Amino acid sequence: MSEFDVHDHRHELKQLRDSGRTSLWENREEMACPVCEDVFSRLFLTRQAGTTFPENDGARFCLLRDGDAVYLFRH
Ligand SMILES: [Zn+2]
Numbered sequence: 001m002s003e004f005d006v007h008d009h010r011h012e013l014k015q016l017r018d019s020g021r022t023s024l025w026e027n028r029e030e031m032a033c034p035v036c037e038d039v040f041s042r043l044f045l046t047r048q049a050g051t052t053f054p055e056n057d058g059a060r061f062c063l064l065r066d067g068d069a070v071y072l073f074r075h
Pocket of ligand 1: 035061075
């Protein structure tokens, strides 16, 4: 599993929301999820100890933990 940094993907990801400790990104370029390697639609990034996931419509998620950050990829 590879490390992931949104700053390495400025052109592929469009930021939809940023609340400081959490942010929401849209995948504009059919980038592959670093966990399962399928294309994902959105990425939710949190550095909070406890986070309630955004509402979803039954989509599949992958979680990637990196230090104090958790990356939630929605398919
Ligand atoms: Zn995935």
